[in-house]
Amino acid sequence: MSELVDVPPFARVEELGDLPGRVVLADMRWYLDGRSGRAAYEGGHLPGAVFVDLDRWLTGPATVSGGRNPLPSPELFAEGMRTIGINDSDIVVAYDDQGGVIAARLVWMLRTTGRRAAILDGGLTAYLKAYPDSLVTDEPVLADGDFSARPWRAELLVEADGVVGPDVLTVDARNRDRFVGEQDPVDPRPGHVPGAVNVPCRENLDGQGRLLPVQEIRRNFAAAGVDQGTATKVVSYCGSGVTACHNLLTLEHIGLGHGRLFVGGWSAYSRDESRPVETGSAH
Numbered sequence: 249m250s251e252l253v254d255v256p257p258f259a260r261v262e263e264l265g266d267l268p269g270r271v272v273l274a275d276m277r278w279y280l281d282g283r284s285g286r287a288a289y290e291g292g293h294l295p296g297a298v299f300v301d302l303d304r305w306l307t308g309p310a311t312v313s314g315g316r317n318p319l320p321s322p323e324l325f326a327e328g329m330r331t332i333g334i335n336d337s338d339i340v341v342a343y344d345d346q347g348g349v350i351a352a353r354l355v356w357m358l359r360t361t362g363r364r365a366a367i368l369d370g371g372l373t374a375y376l377k378a379y380p381d382s383l384v385t386d387e388p389v390l391a392d393g394d395f396s397a398r399p400w401r402a403e404l405l406v407e408a409d410g411v412v413g414p415d416v417l418t419v420d421a422r423n424r425d426r427f428v429g430e431q432d433p434v435d436p437r438p439g440h441v442p443g444a445v446n447v448p449c450r451e452n453l454d455g456q457g458r459l460l461p462v463q464e465i466r467r468n469f470a471a472a473g474v475d476q477g478t479a480t481k482v483v484s485y486c487g488s489g490v491t492a493c494h495n496l497l498t499l500e501h502i503g504l505g506h507g508r509l510f511v512g513g514w515s516a517y518s519r520d521e522s523r524p525v526e527t528g529s530a531h
Contacts, residue, residue, distance in 0.1 A: 353493050
């Protein structure tokens, strides 16, 4: 990782004032069922927070091979961040109302291109617990930022051909029912990548959407075979490269380093009928 990334991948509400630089709160609400994150933001958001539209700025055009939410071009990402008012030197703290599993996409994109960014641990719920009745509806107007276009780091990305084999430990971040193939609400074939293990990102959070203690998270990963000896082989995926980022940032948080991301995820893999699929067995 770049030496410029000098904040941890998660920040607690009480730590926001101690971060070393200008902090921009980013509202990352987005819903798989099609509800509007923008409408949720306009209905009430954290003071000073800007809205980051995942579909507009954090995603490129969907394709069969690239999946539902491929990475955008570096130029589009930079344009979006500048338009929102984000600078290269800012510290972006992103939140949502799902324990950070959506906010993780923006944080991963920022950190892997050398920016300082973190998920707000516990998100909206944690902030409102500390500061009740603090939601506002006015949208801040920030001057255009100086955010620069930087290439995605190829060494942190994997394509579909690289998710099966002895040299990778493929970790599926989706909920267990989707992993085992009981159902899939959005993709054509239920199941998972052959040989993959399941560490549902939401199971690393407590009932309030905050991270579990480090040792408990380590046990969750270890139960799926991810530990100090295997973490360097991790390839993380989910449906379309969003919640998979949460597992990668959580691995960093617990001291197991940086895995790689299969952005296309199940939305790309399952659409290729030539690729085998497994069902059953959560590990």
